[in-house]
Amino acid sequence: MASLQHGIALLLVATGLGSCSAASQVRDGVGAAVTAPLDDFNLRREFIPTVLLQAEGNPYDTRNLNQCTTIAAEVIRLNDALGPDTDEPPHDDGTRLSERAQDAAARAALDAIRNSVTDFIPGRNWIRRLSGADQHSRSVQSAIQAGRSRRAYLKGLGMQRNCAPPASPSWYRPRSAAYAQ
Template identity: 65%
Template sequence: MIRRPLLVAFPLLVVLTGCSAAGQIRAGFGDAATQPLVDLNVRRDQIPTVLLQAQANPYDRRNLNRCSTIGAEVRRLDEALGPDRDEPARPDGSTLSERMQDEIAEQALRAIRDATTDFIPYRSWVRALTGAQARSKQVQDAVEAGRLRRAFLKGLGMKQDCAPPASPAWYRPTGRSQR
């Protein structure tokens, strides 16, 4: 197998490229190494409440008659989902060397995750039998519902002539509502 030399080469490469990548690997090592616990459905991440609410009723309009309440709900969804696609990319000011270190760290963590899950025979069957696959689908459904809810809220914000974040980042209110 080629993975064992990769596991030896990545730490050496990380040491040679700098401590930024080493810090990232240290921070993500726990998640990568405990991936089998996720596959066995022993470790389960909690789904944020805002995503569960979006899953229950993505088109709920209660208490959304003001731009401030729409914006607050969009911010809650942004916290759970990360920035929306309409948000401009934030310039991080990183150099090519720093971006390369980030990529090396990601590849090292991927190699660690792959190595820890390779020992599980019939992994897809194990995930199905333990319920991990069903849990993964629940999380994906909640994320999809959250994205749908955020898009709905931003459309509602545009209709009410709200400024971002209650509407898409590119939208400029005409000044007729702004409640």
């Protein structure tokens, strides 16, 4: 109960500081935080993008990757599913420190609400195992890892073929202006 009160306090701080972004983030996330037990009972599942399932099936597949443009297209598909790679510089989104602090408070409030709601489930670990939710979570993590491995492999392949980013890491510069196609 204390964590729920903590979550409500953080929620009030996040929404009361005046950031439209934080208030919107909390408003959009409260539903997901409150319905988190649906994940435990395997009534709601996280979607696994097709590109990650394909990467899990064969992360080192080189079919149809004979040009830099096709390698880049595949890396972009993986970026869309996974978010930016670790070699990408952080984007300066123009937010000020106070706005980032409000966003962090909003995330903390949502985490506290989610934890409070799921703490009421007795035998939660067993329910997750029996319902298949635990297995699905492992499948999601496996697909994410395979997608990351594939993206790294593709960027290495792009460097080998002298491709410009995004078919190679963002810091890589092809050896000549007319890089390989």
